Amino acid sequence: MEEAGDVVFRLAPTGQLVFASQRAIALLACGRELRGQPLVDHVADLDQPGFRLAVEAAQGAPEAGRIALRLKTPEHEVWHELRLSRFHADNGEAQLLIVGRDLTAQRATEDRLRHMATHDALTELPNRLLLSDRIRMVIAQARRSGQGFSVATVGLDGFKKVNDGLGHPIGDAVLSIAAARLRKTLRDSDTLARVGGDEFVAVLPGTCTEAQIKLVTGRLIATLQSPFEVDGHTIYVGASVGVAVYPQHAEDEVQLVALADAAMSRAKQTGKARCVVYNAAHNGPPEHDISLEAAMFQAVREGEFLLHYQPIVSGQNREIQGFETLMRWKHPTLGMVPPVRFIPIAENNGLINLLGAWALKAACVQLKQFEEVAKRSLYMSVNISPRQFRNDKFLDVLDDALAFSGVTGEQLVLEITEGTLMIDPVHAEAILSKMTERRARIAIDDFGTGYSSLAYLKRFPISVLKIDRTFIRDLPASQKDGAICNAVLDLAKHLGLSVVAEGVETEEQLQFLEQRGCQYIQGYLTGKPMPAHVALAALKESTYAKVVPSELRQAH
Secondary structure: OOOOOOEEEEEOOOOEEEEEOHHHHHHHOOOOOOOOOEHHHHEOHHHHHHHHHHHHHHHHOOOOEEEEEEEEOOOOEEEEEEEEEEEEOOOOOEEEEEEEEEOHHHHHHHHHHHHHHHEOOOOOOEOHHHHHHHHHHHHHHHHHHOOOEEEEEEEEOOOHHHHHHHOHHHHHHHHHHHHHHHHHHOOOOOEEEEEEOOEEEEEEEOOOOHHHHHHHHHHHHHHHHOOEEEOOEEEOOOEEEEEEEEOOOOOOHHHHHHHHHHHHHHHHHOOOOOEEEOOHHHHOOOOOOHHHHHHHHHHHHHOOEEEEEEEEEEOOOOEEEEEEEEEEEEEOOOEEEOHHHHHHHHHHHOHHHHHHHHHHHHHHHHHHHHHHHHOOOOEEEEEOOHHHHHOOOHHHHHHHHHHHHOOOHHHEEEEEEHHHHHHOHHHHHHHHHHHHHOOOEEEEEEEOOOOOOOHHHHHOOOOEEEEOHHHOOOOOOOHHHHHHHHHHHHHHHHHOOEEEEOOOOOHHHHHHHHHOOOOEEOOOOOOOOEOHHHHHHHHHHOEHHHOOOHHHHHHO
């Protein structure tokens, strides 16, 4: 009987102990006699009702029953699993035999596994799983109280230099110190989680006014601006913070974190070491919109993407010289999804390579049809995304589009942004040279808004500059914009480059550019982006006059 379990008891029908093993006596009474005492008195108060029910059920059941509960010891409570079965003593009395197994080690292992599943191993902070649960709890409290709260995403600035320059062990130490500093800065009622890499998320109940957010986030930024001393290294990182507020910005935990993350990205883009509260007008939707991403893959299968064409006309006689190809997405329920929403997602997940290859081939094929109607030579301008340009299959895609359509390289202008060229200038120079071997012309899109290094005009085989609409919008009234346009046109003239002015919307703007010798004009005045059949109708009229209804031109 002594060896049947960690603790062994026999109970009389009244519940008093008839027998207790030596280990049970040592555990519960430190050597004192237990016989005659009710066993229920040695069960934790919260577990006593369940124990009484288990005893009652076992007395009338043919098979043994089981229950997990805590037994009270002089120092603490210990979890045990008890097996209860009917037992007939030598005198014929019906008793209960209870054999117990100590669950301390098992419970410790389970608690440790639960902790590992819900906490970050490095910082011991809650992970994304526990964070979601905490935010849902705060949302429930906020709905009851009517009081809002904030979610703040904290991203370390320049943390990559720590890992790259000093190694991951030093980087891990910096993250651990950062976590401790942030935790110390927050209240006990706040939740701080590490959601991956160098990003932390703080849930701030009751913090929802501008003054409250400014106070808390100011402390968070300040605590990370102090130097980190690790293994003899003095390290400075700092932090950027993005904030989303419940319920103004979102009402579920996923969106709140996503919007706070978008605001944090905005903070990094606009100077770092600052806090940005989410603003739909400035931040836009989160780039990583999973539902929209899924819809995009469906859209490719269903053929929902289409191309529009915006005329590019001569600055001298206003005759259509070519078109810029612009991608559009017509969703069956969302309607026309703006490119600013789907292009970043496609760039992120690689879908832009597929869409870009299709757009290039379709545009070249469409150019042949345009020329048949116009009875003259035209050109097609196609935007090339950074990811497309870096893809090692891009030149194959270009060759395929030219061969399939029968278009010559001279009729194709490939638009690339300044930033794309400067990511890897050596690679860019090699690819651009091979593109010009195919006689395709290279245009710098949004000229003057990116790196604006005049050195690349000399280094790269560029044929066309496109003046960004931001320099056109306030013409001819703005002297500064006028001076910039004059400088670009004069520079292009001396370098033998063509110039396209984008965003032309008024006759005054067009006349200003025409007088200064701008070769090509593009904008709503001379034609908004249009489906192919509308562009074909415009070509039959030869000039821009019929491209846009007169009432639309007058509105501009």
